[in-house]
Amino acid sequence: xxxxxxxxxxxxxxQTDEKLQVAYRDxxxxxxxxxxxxxxxxxxxxxxxxxxxxxEGRLVASDELLAKGPLVVNFFRGNWCPYCLKTLKxxxxxxxxxxxxxxxxxxxxxxxxxxxxxxxxxxxxxxxxLSDVDGxxxxxxxxxxxxxxxxxxxxxxxGIDLAERHGNESGFIPLPATFIVDRGGIVRYAFxxxxxxxxxxxxEIVAALAKLRDGSS
Amino acid sequence: MELFQVRYxxxxxxxxxxxxxxxxxxxxxxxxxxxxxxxxxELGGPLLHRERNLTQLTxxxxxxLPHLEAAHAAAESATSQAAAFRRRDSEPLRLGIDATLxxxxxxxxxxxxxxxxxxxxFGLAEAGSSDLLERMMGGGLDSAILVEPAKxxxxxxxxxxxGDRYVVLCPEDHPLTALDEIPTAALATxxxxxxxxxxxxxxxxxxxxTAAGFAPKPRHRCSGEDQIRQMVAAGLGIALSAxxxxxxAGIVARPLADPAARRDIVLAAVAGRQHGPALAAFLKLMxxxxxxxxxxx
Numbered sequence: 001x002x003x004x005x006x007x008x009x010x011x012x013x014x015q016t017d018e019k020l021q022v023a024y025r026d027x028x029x030x031x032x033x034x035x036x037x038x039x040x041x042x043x044x045x046x047x048x049x050x051x052x053x054x055x056e057g058r059l060v061a062s063d064e065l066l067a068k069g070p071l072v073v074n075f076f077r078g079n080w081c082p083y084c085l086k087t088l089k090x091x092x093x094x095x096x097x098x099x100x101x102x103x104x105x106x107x108x109x110x111x112x113x114x115x116x117x118x119x120x121x122x123x124x125x126x127x128x129x130l131s132d133v134d135g136x137x138x139x140x141x142x143x144x145x146x147x148x149x150x151x152x153x154x155x156x157x158x159g160i161d162l163a164e165r166h167g168n169e170s171g172f173i174p175l176p177a178t179f180i181v182d183r184g185g186i187v188r189y190a191f192x193x194x195x196x197x198x199x200x201x202x203x204e205i206v207a208a209l210a211k212l213r214d215g216s217s
Numbered sequence: 218m219e220l221f222q223v224r225y226x227x228x229x230x231x232x233x234x235x236x237x238x239x240x241x242x243x244x245x246x247x248x249x250x251x252x253x254x255x256x257x258x259e260l261g262g263p264l265l266h267r268e269r270n271l272t273q274l275t276x277x278x279x280x281x282l283p284h285l286e287a288a289h290a291a292a293e294s295a296t297s298q299a300a301a302f303r304r305r306d307s308e309p310l311r312l313g314i315d316a317t318l319x320x321x322x323x324x325x326x327x328x329x330x331x332x333x334x335x336x337x338x339f340g341l342a343e344a345g346s347s348d349l350l351e352r353m354m355g356g357g358l359d360s361a362i363l364v365e366p367a368k369x370x371x372x373x374x375x376x377x378x379x380g381d382r383y384v385v386l387c388p389e390d391h392p393l394t395a396l397d398e399i400p401t402a403a404l405a406t407x408x409x410x411x412x413x414x415x416x417x418x419x420x421x422x423x424x425x426x427t428a429a430g431f432a433p434k435p436r437h438r439c440s441g442e443d444q445i446r447q448m449v450a451a452g453l454g455i456a457l458s459a460x461x462x463x464x465x466a467g468i469v470a471r472p473l474a475d476p477a478a479r480r481d482i483v484l485a486a487v488a489g490r491q492h493g494p495a496l497a498a499f500l501k502l503m504x505x506x507x508x509x510x511x512x513x514x
Contacts, residue, residue, distance in 0.1 A: 030258075030259075034255060034258040035255060039219050048296045049299050050295045053501050053505035057502065058332070059329050059330070059498055061299055061333065112506075113504075113506065113508060114507045114508075117507040131504075131505035133500075134288050134291045134501075136288055136291030137295065139219075139220055139289075146260050167376050167504045168287070170284035172218075172284065172288065
């Protein structure tokens, strides 16, 4: 089953939740009107360098990782989002293929503290999970937005407290997005969607990495 | 949200004038206005209103300002951080920690900084939380780990790290060690070792006891955490301390049963000050850390 199949199953499950559907459609139309993500990093752009803490309490520098090979940078909202969880697990399942194709995976989230470590431990993820405290990296990539009040309220109804997770009251979360960046720091693949139920397919990521490695990109 | 939109908004928030903000940002006024409109669309409402000649931030604008400042500052420093670290461009990081807490709380973050920053230096001060607060607001410290202040200054950024229970320190063979939690009343008949009267900790403890209808009588006075622990170990009495204080050889800690006998420990830094790269990294490390293991006794 592809990731898209799994995500589609979730979409079907959630279709019956009217409150969720209203919030979802409202969010998409706002993001569309605000042109969110339309100026996100795209092919040929240079990735800004950044240094963020990881789930193990170390500082991870993008420059240092790039020196070792291409990066797959995956932004996700948090382990409260079932679409994010499916995506994180699918990436873990494809990790050996990603690595064989020469890529190193990085996942970036606004979550902090126990939410960060729980994601890594409970989902048994072996790749780096970084905390984008205050959202600077999301902003630099052009994928950051403020979750509308109506959407935050629906999440709160499900016990999801973004302020507690993020350590701030901004409500800033990223569009789920995946970028592949070559050793020169140039973006060679970009998937950005205002629809959080849509994600980059791991097979596509592997194929893009392979093209990069074989020099035919 | 785009970085340039945020930058334009911050210029507007500073100047409260579209013309001057556009000049400051080196763009045309229509371009600035368009960018602000799109930002408003995204943030969910107007950020400024214009009344005749007066431009002012709306309530939403005021609410979003600190978050946009934080995101902008972090974004601006992100790109230069790696270079700044390599150039050894950082001033020593000046930190403080409440005297009743163990400095080991800072260990992992400082080690991560030492691993990442060539030539990393820090200075660590230990004092009562009110002293640390004063030093921070006066510019003498970059950041501190403190007890949540009763009256936090407006310009103080704070992030809660964990809860800290009051504990009783006893010698290993003391009868109180048989209990899982100590009722406040049990302290009445004990030889109590206390810190100086002026100590923040003792003052807070006194308020706690007053509320519980108990007036502790100090038997002996000591200076500082180390003396307190040495005297407890030597069998001179028991003492109140913090759950996240240093342990001591030959002593055992038991929490107070009173549910009010706890305080919040926060990470603090002065708002609106430009954070150097080491400070920015330190704050991120502390805020990203899973403090959960710290919360249980």
